[in-house]
Amino acid sequence: MxxxxxxxxxxxxxxxxxxxxxxxxxxxxxxxxxxxxxxxxxxxxxxxxxxxxxxxxxxxxxxxxxxxxxxxxxxxxxxxxxxxxxxxxxxxxxxxxxxxxxxxxxxxxxxxxxxxxxxxxxxxGQPDIVMQNLDRCTDGDIEFRRELAQLLANNIIELMTNIDRALKNHDPQVFTRAVHKTKTTLSILNDADLTEDIKIVQAKMKESEPLDLDRYVERLTNRCRKTINILNTISAQ
Missing domain, CATH: 3.40.50.2300 (Response regulator)
Known part of the structure; x- marks a missing residue:
């Protein structure tokens, strides 16, 4: 199997x-x-x-x-x-x-x-909205859609790496710069839940003693992984 x-x-x-x-x-x-x-x-x-x-x-x-x-x-x-x-x-x-x-x-x-x-x-369970948004951006060009899906997946992977680096260094600016760099990716994906989770973690990291930060980071990380899985599936089609 x-x-x-x-x-x-x-x-x-x-x-x-x-x-x-x-x-x-x-x-x-x-x-x-x-x-x-x-x-x-x-x-x-x-x-x-x-x-x-x-x-x-x-x-x-x-x-x-x-x-x-x-x-x-x-x-x-x-x-x-x-x-x-x-x-x-x-x-x-x-x-x-x-x-x-x-x-x-x-x-x-x-x-x-x-x-x-x-x-x-x-x-x-593969969200149709991701495919629809990619088709909108690529005018139905299958090869372009594959390339764009892989690019977006790589951008989300980079975001996850910077989240980890920001936490280890206790540096919210690292995360802020990473989020800014990912704005175009988030706009294409049009995933309101992912965007909201990023905003929550970003705000929590700026607090002097953030409550439940680990819980929110774990939720954001899981959502990022799910998005990457969807994009990798599309890029392989």
Whole structure:
């Protein structure tokens, strides 16, 4: 089976043995996996990270999986389209699945079935807006679109490098210059969430004692990685 990564996956499961087996399987397909052992942890992780897909156990020790998915959907518009695949040792009816779950799979997982479901939903997760914006800038020229996608990906990678350098040196000016240099890239991508996260980190870095800076940097880094993955996919088409 070919690699599915690098996508960000949240695996929600109360059973530690199931978690170990699933994480080994998912990372073996090139996926980056975060773990939540209950509904509360899943909700908090979703607030501060950008996940391309959530594998949600239906039986949890605090909030059940469907209610957890319902709460995640209510966190904002950006959470309406995140695929949430429920998993359980028992099958569920279509009515129980409701609108919160995108799909369902029995656990223990059939390796081929899980791979196919992940591939299907992750492929659907590629934002059309990136492709549309690139087509707008390149007048539909496929080769030019590939070159532009690679250039933008490299610019976001450079931004991430400068974020790290600014943090290590405690120098917000490094980050400010990097953001200024990336303005054209951000304008082409037209990603309001990415732009907003950059503004938040930029403002936090100027504070003398910033609260939760690491959390916001991690969220921005995850969003940058996701954008790079999309651009690399387009540049390879």
């Amino acid at each position: 070919e690699s599915l990564g690098p996508h960000q996956i949240l695996f929600v499961e109360a059973d530690s043995a199931n978690t170990i087996v699933a994480k080994q399987l998912l990372t073996g397909w090139g996926l980056h996996v975060s773990i939540a052992k209950n509904g509360k942890e899943a909700i908090e992780l979703t607030k501060t990270n950008i996940f391309d897909l959530i594998l949600m156990a239906l039986q949890l020790n605090d909030i059940d999986g469907i209610e957890t998915a319902r709460i995640i959907r209510r966190l904002g518009d950006q959470f309406q389209h995140v695929p949430i695949i429920g998993h359980s040792a028992d099958p569920i009816t279509a009515d129980l699945k409701g609108n919160e779950l995108t799909d369902f799979i029995l656990n223990p997982f059939d390796k081929t079935e899980l791979y196919n479901k992940l591939k299907n939903h992750l492929d659907k």
